[in-house]
Amino acid sequence: MLTFDGTLELLITRYPNLEDVPIGLYQEIFGTKGESTPKNLPGQGLRKRGGAESGSRISGMEIDERPIPIFPDLWEDVIELVKCSYYRGRLLEDSRNGPPIQHLGVIMDGNRRYSRIRGLSTVTEGHKVGAFKLLQVMSWAFSVGIQNLTVWALSHDNLKRGRDELDPLFVMITDYINEMMMGDVPFALLNVRFRVIGDRSILPDQLNETIEKAEAATANFKFNLQLALGYGGRSEILRATKMALDNKIKQGLSSNEAIATITEADMSQNIYSAQLGLPRIGSIFRPGGEHRLSGFALWESQHAELAIVDENWPALKQSTFLRSVLDLSKRSRRLGV
Template sequence: MPDLLHSLYTRRLRRQVMAGPLPGHVGLIMDGNRRWARAMGLTDPGVGHRRGAEHVEEVLSWCQALGVQHVSVFVCSTENLQRRDDAEVAYLMALIEQVVADRLTVPDPHWQVHLAGLIDALPESTARALKGAVEATRTCATGATVTLAVGYGGRQEVVEALRELMYTRADAGASLTEVADSLTVESIEPHLYTAGRPHPDLVIRTSGEKRLSNFLLWQSAYSELYFCDAYWPAFRELDFLRAVRSFAARQRRYGG
């Protein structure tokens, strides 16, 4: 009976959400894989990482069902790669390669894959798999995009964008003073990893933590934020719909 009630409530909530304003772009900070594994009595954090990675496909299907056209997923940060032990990082990279190959690089894909992060600093096989997914989905005609943030940091992204902007202007003969005098938000935007794609309307973080952790700092300046207590592997469609319902109930002020 609890499962039936849960299913009925989820269906009802889905109808309610579909009737209201929906986010065009959802950012996902999928946190809590290792803690989920511990809570399940598992000693191997890799089990949590695998369950979390495989869960991305399911969450993308929920976004697709609502008509959300753009999704950005925080897969791992530069800090994750630096602070985790070598064995865990190697397992995570292999898992990313497998999930990208099996779940995203498919015939007639719904999602066009984009990347954000220092991809060339990743292991060669991981970088190759990620770039292969970009190429394999390049002709996707749905207009839906999924951005995978791997080896990503928001501060680093801004630094890289400014560096690229300065190099580009210097190659065109501009002086440092001229670059500084002409610097605007609009001039920086084309040099971000996410250039050409809309900023997230809603950013969801799982696991109960209430911070962005260096995720899309520039792009999330006016995003609505939603924090969910569930660990990412246990994040249900019901939790997702509640986040979207919360978004629909807010009056967006864009800095006001």
């Protein structure tokens, strides 16, 4: 709350024409609900101290009376800073009793729409911005206590796209993983364990080699990042079913006996999260405005809480992400009871 009570107060003191900013921020964060705005927001004393000119001057201080231009970018940055300060403070306070979310699943959606909206030369340019956004979201999530993050980057359906989009995308993913291994901000510095889930048999050999090196090099780190490539929820369930049956057959059961005795617990033990030693995905965040899971985490999402926002993945704001995490962490989980 230092930003809200300190930096914003300083800004308003210097530029009295910003005195209504705290009221707008308060109403945007908390909603109005017909309640009166608190009297102790930053800058609320300006009108009283400024006399009859509605707070245009603070007694004892010289303030430049020339019109102060309000730059949209600066205005948005101030609002974003205050929002993030508030949401982050709430999350860090709540995290004293444990992680706000045990395992967060993220559907990265909107790279192509972002490319079209921004008029980028190729779709790959939008994917590059999205790759950088992943680094940001990792830092946002891990810094507020989330230790397990699974991000869906490429689905089976995505692989039906043309080679003119897929080939540059595979090269970009390979370069991205290499950069995260040996670049200025590597996984080692962030203490991130990197693993890939999905059907690797449909990925290029060079990408698979890079994945294997990254997984081996980050095996002992604290935070868990799972990148879903060539992934589909149905294929994950089919894979888990086959593995559960194979395990029973190896125990001496016939095929018919294995089928007859398979349980939900057997299936759950062969879902990717369980095999990696992680808690199930209990919360799912999706940018891009699409109100569907598209097959993500089909087995684990039975009781998962969902947060869907309109911002496309590359344009995602930190405040939007933190607000969604805070909302997800506050939901009551009755698990159908």
